[in-house]
Amino acid sequence: MITAEQSEQLRAWFAERLPADVYETLVSVTADREEITVVGTLPAAESAGEFRERTREQRIEVAREAEELYRRKVAWGVRSGEETTLFTHLAVPVMTRLRQSERQVLDTLVAGGVARSRADALAWCVRLVGSNTDAWLADLRGSLEEVHRVRAQGPDVSGAADPAKPAPE
Missing domain, CATH: 3.30.70 (Alpha-Beta Plaits)
Incomplete structure (x- = not known):
């Protein structure tokens, strides 16, 4: 994102x-x-x-x-x-693990002619969720941006001393 x-x-x-x-x-x-x-x-x-x-x-x-x-x-x-x-x-292919109940949802969409394959059915589900939750997704994206902003203002831990190593004398 x-x-x-x-x-x-x-x-x-x-x-x-x-x-x-x-x-x-x-x-x-x-x-x-x-x-x-x-x-x-x-x-x-x-x-x-x-x-x-x-x-x-x-x-x-x-x-x-x-x-x-x-x-x-x-x-x-x-x-x-x-x-x-x-x-x-x-x-873009996306790897996912689905339980049987979730696969059955996709298979029902395929059997009903809504989608040609499980991949198409999953894409259909994602579009449906996206179109029905636009405001919520926008709020979530805004929250993630705030997390990134706060992290960027935090201390630089990349140069922090490794506590497992002895301090130089």
Whole structure:
């Protein structure tokens, strides 16, 4: 997870490097350990497909620079009205251990045609939780940022003496 300050720095970095005609407005820049996702509004009367073709070279150039600097892949998306379309984004495998009752939930979603596989069912569950608990997740993220801020203000323990070693005479 990145802090709000880091997120704002990323947004500023992309806003500075993206040519003015790529997006009408830069909506969001979000990141996790693997990927940075950049979303902007489509210019008036342009489709996502037209946008994708027209801006490909510009986006590739910015993505290469960002990937080298931030060591993360860059995904792109567009927003038109309330609809957001992402392209070139990652699907990252996540290892987890589930008990039988939890696996049965996933299997029920697969059997019911809600998902094609357990992986799709798990992704569906994560999206459902995310969409129904946005405010709570935002509070949790804010709390984590506060923890990071307080830790950064604490003493530097990396150079602390090892109590197992005798002190120099």
